[in-house]
Amino acid sequence: MAPTILFILIASLFIPTLSHIESTDEAFTSIVISQQGLDFVKDLLIDKAISSIVPLKLPKIQKSVKIPFVGNVHMVLSNTKIYQIDVSESYVKLGDAGITIIVSGATCNLSMDWYYSYNTWLVPVEISDRGSASVQVEGLEVGLTLGLGNQEGTLKLSLMDCGCYVKDISIKLDGGASWFYQGMVNAFEEQIGSAVESAITKKLNEGILKLDSFLQALPKEIPVDDNASLNVTFVNDPLLSNSSIEFEINGLFTGRKRDPVPRYHHENSQTLVFCPDSSKMLGIALDEAVFNSASSLYYNAAFMQWIVDKVPDQSLLNTAGWRFIVPQLYKKYPNDDMALNISLSSPPVIMIVENNIDATINVDLIIDVLEASEVIPVVCISLVIRASGLVKIVGNNLAGSVKLNDFTMSLKWSNIGNLRLYLIQPVMWTIIQTVFLPQTNSHLAKGFPLPIIHGLTLHNANIICSDSRIIVCSDVYSESNNLSHLLIHLVDKYKLHF
Numbered sequence: 001m002a003p004t005i006l007f008i009l010i011a012s013l014f015i016p017t018l019s020h021i022e023s024t025d026e027a028f029t030s031i032v033i034s035q036q037g038l039d040f041v042k043d044l045l046i047d048k049a050i051s052s053i054v055p056l057k058l059p060k061i062q063k064s065v066k067i068p069f070v071g072n073v074h075m076v077l078s079n080t081k082i083y084q085i086d087v088s089e090s091y092v093k094l095g096d097a098g099i100t101i102i103v104s105g106a107t108c109n110l111s112m113d114w115y116y117s118y119n120t121w122l123v124p125v126e127i128s129d130r131g132s133a134s135v136q137v138e139g140l141e142v143g144l145t146l147g148l149g150n151q152e153g154t155l156k157l158s159l160m161d162c163g164c165y166v167k168d169i170s171i172k173l174d175g176g177a178s179w180f181y182q183g184m185v186n187a188f189e190e191q192i193g194s195a196v197e198s199a200i201t202k203k204l205n206e207g208i209l210k211l212d213s214f215l216q217a218l219p220k221e222i223p224v225d226d227n228a229s230l231n232v233t234f235v236n237d238p239l240l241s242n243s244s245i246e247f248e249i250n251g252l253f254t255g256r257k258r259d260p261v262p263r264y265h266h267e268n269s270q271t272l273v274f275c276p277d278s279s280k281m282l283g284i285a286l287d288e289a290v291f292n293s294a295s296s297l298y299y300n301a302a303f304m305q306w307i308v309d310k311v312p313d314q315s316l317l318n319t320a321g322w323r324f325i326v327p328q329l330y331k332k333y334p335n336d337d338m339a340l341n342i343s344l345s346s347p348p349v350i351m352i353v354e355n356n357i358d359a360t361i362n363v364d365l366i367i368d369v370l371e372a373s374e375v376i377p378v379v380c381i382s383l384v385i386r387a388s389g390l391v392k393i394v395g396n397n398l399a400g401s402v403k404l405n406d407f408t409m410s411l412k413w414s415n416i417g418n419l420r421l422y423l424i425q426p427v428m429w430t431i432i433q434t435v436f437l438p439q440t441n442s443h444l445a446k447g448f449p450l451p452i453i454h455g456l457t458l459h460n461a462n463i464i465c466s467d468s469r470i471i472v473c474s475d476v477y478s479e480s481n482n483l484s485h486l487l488i489h490l491v492d493k494y495k496l497h498f
Contacts, residue, residue: 027235028287029251031451032273035243037281038092040476042101053203056082058110058195065187073118075187077133080112082196085140094240098160099146108137108166108196114173132174137196139167144204148240153220153233157212164200166193221254224448227301228253228294232451246273249451251286252293255301275473277462284450284472286398291350294448299347308340309370312434316427319369325423328416329378333369341366342436345382350389355465357389359402363436364412365428379419380412385432391470393461398472399447402440404432452476 058080067073088105112135117128144162148155169189221229231250239246273283298304308317315321317338323330343364351358363383369376387402409428411419450472452458461474 027248027250028289028293029249029451030246030273030283030285031249032244032246032275032283032285034275034278034281034283035092035094036279037476038094038245040281042090042092050085050087052207053200054082054085056199056203058082058199061188061191061195063187063191071118071120073116076115077188077192078113078115080110080192080195082108082110082199084109094242094245096240097145099148099240099245101144101146103140103142106140106142108140110135110137110192110196134172134174135192136170136172137166137168137193138170139165140196141165141167142200142204144208146208148245149237150234151216153235154218155215155234155238157208157215159205159208162201162204162208164197164204166196169193222449222451224253227303228255228297228448230254230448230451243278251290251451253290253297254293255297273471275462275471276464277473280462280473281475282452282458282473284452284474286470286472288350288352288468288470291352292347295347295350299344304344304348306340306342306439308342308435308439309337311340311431313430316431322427325427326379326416326419329367329369332416333371333376333378337370339368339370339375340431340435341368341377342439352465352468352470354467357391357400357465357470359385359387359389361385361387365431378416379414381419381421381424381428382410382412383428383432384408385436387437391463391465393458393463393472393474394445394447396450396452396458397447398450398470400444402437402444404429404437407432 060076060078061080062074062076064072064074086107087103088107090101090103093100093102112133113130114133115128115130117126119126142164145160147158147160149158150156169192171189171192220233221231223229231252231254233250235248235250239248273285275283311317317340319330319333319336319338343366345362345364348359348361351360361384363385364380365383366377366380369378385407386405388405389400389402391398391400393399407428409421409425411421450458456476456478458472458474459477461472464471464473
């Protein structure tokens, strides 16, 4: 019931779509779900969770009882179904022993068919009757404790304890004699309660086993684009405290073609997630190694290269515009069009410090002259660009932008002789500001997906830059407050049947 769907959605933090990748023993991303976050998911899903087990059919019950003035009566209850469960109170409690989920004060409505028959010495034939009845179970309490661990990079769910208790039962008959009502209550009250307890407990056990299989089968990467995936292999056991549950995942970018990515290591082992506002439902911490792994991956994929032949000031792409800056260029190629071949000479280096993100970018800028149908490289200038980054949340993606702090330049090679670099510096500044940074920011603006529950959206997110990590602290909400489509999506996509 509630616990099954609740943990499907919690597990869906990392629902990916590709095959398994190699596990690692280091974590660079940490996700914390607070008590408020767990309560939010529980409150949203409780009704949908109940619908996953109703209607629930109970086994046939039959019994022979002796009733005063009537004699021995054979009674049968059949087609007994739980068709409604209402929950008035429920909560999730976290602790060292595991995750405890309690549903209390619930009511459970059943429908059934009844039949009785008896013989009496007054009438030489069997007397029988049949009809229907409605039953209300009150004070229903359900509790279970779950263990959650890491098994070879996936989550391992185990049922440590489970129980269901019925406090009271009221029965309303449709038809039948008054003596039969009291006889039925006396005969079957305990058996009906026991059947309800057994059926719900069995359903919970089955659901936890299926959910564990589901968790074990989760792939270990999330696709970002055609070049990259995000490694969401679990590292270490989940950390449970009195008010939160923390998951650690590898979190590094990996190539879809399995190109090698440099190894990264933590400089410290402190807790990764700390949200100053403890009321936030979700906290996600990303180590700077995550961003540097993306940098290395896209560099190795030759993704960081552009040929630019259109700029806001088009005069910069004609040798005439350079005649006073680099006279020999204009003299050798008068009034010829030009193109800029921009490529990174090494992966950008990202450093996250208190309240800021610093980036160092090494760029080779080759000036090509376009003469007739020929492309002629004439000069290569090396740039070291130092920039500051800003990050923001766009939907469920972490997006960003960079701005120029300063840059240095040097001549790497030239086919037109030496250059006066101090004359070229203002032109390089213009090219960086109007060409390189807009190109870079257009890609950064798309962002990459954060590992959160499918069907939920970040809301009122705060971003904190601290020593070597970015922390996202956020509430979440359900799109259109309609989780029916979410549950159907999960069941259909992952073939879950409860």
